[in-house]
Amino acid sequence: MKSIKKFDYYILLEKITPLIAVICALLVGAIVIIMIGENPVFVYKTLFSYAIGNRDGWGNVLFRATPLIFTGLAVAFAFRCGLFNIGGEGQMYIGAFLAAWVGFTFTTLPAFILIPLCILAAAAGGALWAAVPGILKAKIGVHEVIITIMMNWIAASLSFYLALVYKAPATEAMIAAGVKQMIPHTKEIAQAARLPRLYTILNSINIDFPAHNQVNVSFFIAIGVAILAYYILWKTNLGYEIRAVGYNSLAAEYGGISVAKNIVLTMVISGAFAGLVGTNEVMGYKYRWRQEIFTGLGFNGIAVALLGKNHPLGVVLAAILFGILNYGGAIVNIYTKGRIPRELIMVLQAVIVIFVVISDEVVKRLIRQRRKLV
């Protein structure tokens, strides 16, 4: 009896390893803050109280969590098939660009056609970009890690070029001042292609919510995609096959599952998830394609997926935590007048990843030892 109780305790420990990792990372962060000569208690208090202390803060957190849910799901989904899709960055560039292109090209369409069309374009762009490493992996056997990274850099150059081709015309104020447009961005998308901000909905049902808050309907698309990812993985034949390939591709092949087909399909779906970042950044936020609004989102998705243990629910929660850290970090940066650079958050995210994988392995070992003893 006693040994079974102890065993349950380790299972619980396995579930909460992300929490342990986050706490350890915050402690490391505290040491860094002390080394800079600031007070960590004050910094963390400011960070959390501004991020989740009021509705405006929550809105900002969810706005920042939205793209991370997409890129986190992209990584987690591929992980289930044993693939490392670290090309979320590039898939997101291409997907978001296609969404913007549809948005500023088919300006005459009504919203109920244009919005779904833009969303589809975002997914299709990401899927297309991820299909290349998927096919190379499935047909030729090239490792997807280096290819996806190379595809990121190619996507960055290609979308930069396309942004110049579809450059926004200079405004009159800019011409008058003689300013040359330094960072290229595309034309604005049509009004009918824009996703409503959340405040318009909340205010209409008499909930007070600040109008400057950028959280928009894309957040619900992200939640929907998380549910979809769960459904595909655990409720469909395709998901069963994908997970079988992820557990043991040789056994899956022997059982009659086409490994190559599932690798390509997984990459395509994963890329589509990453491409959907465009719904938040283009359709809900800037209403145009601009490179710097995406920086790093693809890579942070890897951290989100690991922290969320590659489960859709975990990904959503981890993305919200990272949303809190990102928004709170920006506030702290302003509050300390730049004495604490916001890149501290990036460092914390990396430390979280290392602690998650280490604590996972340690707990797994403990459980294995336990099983042998029982």
Place this chain on the structure above:
Amino acid sequence: MFGDIFNAQFVASSIRVAIPLALAGLGGVFSERSGVINIGLEGMMLTGAFTAVAVTNFAQNPWVGVLSAILVGIFLGLIHAITCITFKANQIVSGVAINLFASGITVFFSWLLFNETQIMVKANLPIWGLPLPSIGEGSAFVRNLIVIFAHYSPLVYLTIIIFILAHLILFKTPFGLRLRSVGEYPQAADTMGVNIVKMRYIAVITSGALAGLAGSFLSLEQAHFFVKEMSGGRGFIALAAMIFGKWTPLGTAGAALLFGVGEALAMRLQGVLAVPVQFINMVPYLLAIFVLVSAVGRAVPPAASGVAYEKEIG
């Protein structure tokens, strides 16, 4: 036009571009030969590039900068080793974490120490070799020979020495044999009394040191400044060079030179061809994909690469 592009300067600049790829690729060779995949090379390079510039500017001495870049590389290599060897965590995940960490920590410290994200180098490394005769004086042939063979930063000569040493160590010494056996068949090596953990630690830390050195070349010699994300995927291109070079030092050097020629050519063509600069920027990455695809079936990785070693008990 042909003569304008393919001249002695072109050869020299190809070699310069190849140096960081070759050094980082050699780091990959050491690490993977011992059985540990190191995709953290990118981050180790980036951190090395930043450290080299920061320390050079504070110490007013580029040699101290190079040395501290190597030390920082060793430190990150140690972290990768602890995560992958001692804790047996997923090697790719650990590498990704190191890359994330590097992107964050370099910008973090450039804000903290310099208040900007682009830092100019204040003290340059000297140029060693024969003095260049000015044009018109002496024959063009002699001048070209000097440009190609004897007019470089000391780090270029150092790289050549490192490569010869690496080849000798890996293939001509008992130590090299043990290192390779640990990456091919650790169970057998263990039976023969080779300390797997120790060998892998040495290899991964060496790869960190080489990546750090590669980073210092990138910022101190190639760019003369540090800017955020300046490694620009070179750590991964270095891995492609390693694969194309079949996990050998000399093969990796050759593949890195191929990339060097590609990138130098792209830079030269910028003014000549009417192709948008964005497409020219893609060349190194397209070349890497092409190289990887063509290496399939030809290049076989060390058998135990990427697999943590579990000692059999009982």
